[in-house]
Amino acid sequence: xxDLWENKLSCAVxxxxxxxxxxxxxxxxxxxxxxNPICMECKRKEEKRDDYEKVSREMIGQCMAETEVMWGDPGxxxxxxxxxxxx
Numbered sequence: 673x674x675d676l677w678e679n680k681l682s683c684a685v686x687x688x689x690x691x692x693x694x695x696x697x698x699x700x701x702x703x704x705x706x707x708n709p710i711c712m713e714c715k716r717k718e719e720k721r722d723d724y725e726k727v728s729r730e731m732i733g734q735c736m737a738e739t740e741v742m743w744g745d746p747g748x749x750x751x752x753x754x755x756x757x758x759x
Contacts, residue, residue, distance in 0.1 A: 683759040684709035699756035704728040712756060
């Protein structure tokens with residue numbers, strides 16, 4: 673990750689999984705698997721995976737530790753994996 677993650681990810685124009693075009697008004701969320709912005713339909717599919725609970729727990733712990741050390745308050749980067757946002 674770079675300290676410019678918000679510019680790169682927050683207004684992504686397409687879902688990182690299904691490549692659906694995302695409008696500014698569309699909700700998006702970061703994948704717990706690869707940290708890329710995805711549409712809410714793909715997030716619901718992620719949540720149904722057998723390993724989702726384990727992966728998401730590991731991701732949030734690692735994310736919180738890394739961002740605290742590297743950036744202090746990264747503007748909610750870790751939380752964007754669990755809370756939808758718009759541009």
